[in-house]
Amino acid sequence: MEDTGTKNVVLVDETDQVLGTMEKMQAHQEGRLHRAFSVIIFNDKNEMLIHQRAKNKYHCGGMWTNACCSHPRFNEDSKDAAVRRMQEEMGFTTDLDYVGQFIYRTEFDNGLIENELDHLFIGKFNGTPIPNPEEVEDFKYIGINELKLDIEKAPHNYTVWFKKIVENYLTELITNG
Incomplete structure (x- = not known):
């Protein structure tokens, strides 16, 4: 999850209390817990907007994921950051509602470690x-059943955090969407 506006991420503890900042790549090399956000977008047909990450991303290049994901800046509200990054990554803004947060950790083949407290928004x-x-190689709107089937058939095509969102929050997202 990249933020082109800054090279630092906000380090937090498991309760989302700020511990300081760290250069983004260093935080990913050391696996330090830091604040992030993910945005889920539905259209009126209840299709989800997903995008394929640009192939040159520092991790997960070419993989499919939710509409937008990144890191807030220091002293930037996560919702404000999510609205800002939707415009920067996908070229539009929309109202967003907070859904919740979760922590996930995963190690990548390139040696980087994603350890994030992820704030989840829907719009x-x-x-x-x-x-x-x-930021984006491709995008599409996809029906929920088709998405779940494709994740089952080809889980390697999707980012770790997005699979966790679909697995753990999909019912809540559909209800709130």
Whole structure:
């Protein structure tokens, strides 16, 4: 989850209390817990907007994930960061509602460790995104059943955090969407 506006991430404890900041790559090399956010977008047909990460991303390049994900800046509210990054990554803004948070940790083949306290937001959008090619390779709206089937058939095509969101929060997301 990348934030092109800063090279630092906000280090937190398991209760989301700020411990300080650290250079982003160092935090991912050391596996330090840091604050992040993920945005889930549905259209009026209850299809989810997902995007394929640009192939040059520092991890998970070319994998499919939720509409937007990144790190807030120091002293930036996670919701404000999510709105800002939706515009920067996908070229649109929409109202977002907070759904909850979760912690996940995973190690990548390139030696980086993702250890994030992820704030989850949901919104509605029916238009066509105008994605930033430095962030997004491709995008599509997909029905929930089709998405779940594809994740079952090809889990390696999807990011770890997105699979956790679909597995643990999908019912709540559909209800709140």
